[in-house]
Amino acid sequence: MQMLRKHPEIETIEYPFVDTYYFGQEALTLRRNDCLQAVKQRVQADPALAQTFQEAFGQLEQSIQSVQAKGKTPFIKEHAFTFMKPETISRSLAHPHSYRNTPQITAQPAKGRNERATETGEDDANPTMLPTQFLRSVTAVFLIRHPALVFESILRVSGPTMGARVDDQEFPVEASMRWLRVLYDWYTASAGGGVQPIVLNADEIMAHPVVVQHLCQQLQLDPAGVRFQWDPVPPAVIESQTAYQQHFFSTIQSSCGVRLDKHSAAQGQSLDLDALTATWQEVYGMQTAATLRSLVDAAMPDYEYLCGYELRASDLSSQKA
Numbered sequence: 463m464q465m466l467r468k469h470p471e472i473e474t475i476e477y478p479f480v481d482t483y484y485f486g487q488e489a490l491t492l493r494r495n496d497c498l499q500a501v502k503q504r505v506q507a508d509p510a511l512a513q514t515f516q517e518a519f520g521q522l523e524q525s526i527q528s529v530q531a532k533g534k535t536p537f538i539k540e541h542a543f544t545f546m547k548p549e550t551i552s553r554s555l556a557h558p559h560s561y562r563n564t565p566q567i568t569a570q571p572a573k574g575r576n577e578r579a580t581e582t583g584e585d586d587a588n589p590t591m592l593p594t595q596f597l598r599s600v601t602a603v604f605l606i607r608h609p610a611l612v613f614e615s616i617l618r619v620s621g622p623t624m625g626a627r628v629d630d631q632e633f634p635v636e637a638s639m640r641w642l643r644v645l646y647d648w649y650t651a652s653a654g655g656g657v658q659p660i661v662l663n664a665d666e667i668m669a670h671p672v673v674v675q676h677l678c679q680q681l682q683l684d685p686a687g688v689r690f691q692w693d694p695v696p697p698a699v700i701e702s703q704t705a706y707q708q709h710f711f712s713t714i715q716s717s718c719g720v721r722l723d724k725h726s727a728a729q730g731q732s733l734d735l736d737a738l739t740a741t742w743q744e745v746y747g748m749q750t751a752a753t754l755r756s757l758v759d760a761a762m763p764d765y766e767y768l769c770g771y772e773l774r775a776s777d778l779s780s781q782k783a
Contacts, residue, residue, distance in 0.1 A: 463605070464717070465667070465674050466537060469687035473529040475538045478522040479515065481505060483544040484624070486513050488565045490548055493632035497625030515545075515565035515591060523570055535683060538600070542641040550589040554640045559631060569593040585652065589644045594652075601657055601681060602649050604642050606768050607664040609761040610738055613637040613754060617746070628753040637757045639764035646768060661772040670775035677773065694718055 484491050485505040506512040529536040548564055585594040616636050620626035649659040666673055675685035742751035
């Protein structure tokens with residue numbers, strides 16, 4: 463979240479599992495094509511990237527400890543599907559797939575972490591590969607956005623860089639809100655009297671940035687550290703990134719502040735899915751547009767469910783009143 467990137471009390475840990483999911487020794491992606499294989503060969507030449515999930519988790523734990531040693535709060539960003547149990551994903555697919563054995567991850571003793579993690583036993587209902595002890599030691603923040611905007615973005619970015627197609631086996635895994643809902647429900651069911659998960663909607667953040675300041679209050683961080691303007695990422699930094707990173711982060715890296723034109727209801731109008739589908743037909747063709755639309759329609763119940771729990775500026779105003 464760009465508004466928190468320069469917060470003096472936060473240090474961001476970005477995507478600790480995505481390379482392992484796609485390219486590691488225990489890669490779980492269902493995508494198989496020459497483009498992805500070429501990327502995988504380049505990545506696996508770097509032992510630091512061609513990790514097991516246990517190694518990636520160990521590196522995450524070290525990063526957390528390093529950030530905490532500086533007196534800062536770790537802010538971990540990751541796509542939920544990259545650490546879901548394969549069986550969790552398979553159960554939710556229209557056409558279940560057989561995976562290799564689920565990678566096993568164990569945590570170090572939780573010293574220095576949030577003391578809410580009093581139970582060290584594992585939870586069979588835990589839908590992820592991450593240790594239950596670890597999940598209970600963090601405050602979960604779910605960032606959601608309208609599926610139509612998210613899914614088209616995935617295709618636009620992953621098509622050139624990973625050979626992604628809407629009809630490949632992996633795309634329904636990436637283009638889904640189910641994993642966020644499953645994990646949200648697990649947190650609410652297991653939290654007891656502990657801290658509840660937080661849901662943020664990208665549209666609400668763009669329209670009412672005060673929501674991010676309230677998030678800081680909930681996380682016991684100084685709201686004054688939120689930034690609404692920033693400098694674009696220097697070209698030299700972008701040139702050092704992979705093609706995937708350049709595609710994926712192109713909009714945010716070129717921005718210098720909150721862009722309301724990226725709101726799903728720009729100009730105050732609701733998102734017109736039929737008009738958007740017509741645009742997809744022009745860009746991607748009839749069949750791809752139809753498949754993309756069907757994935758969006760399938761994801762809307764999960765998206766609307768999570769919207770029911772999102773942090774809204776109107777709720778904050780009523781609380782003050």
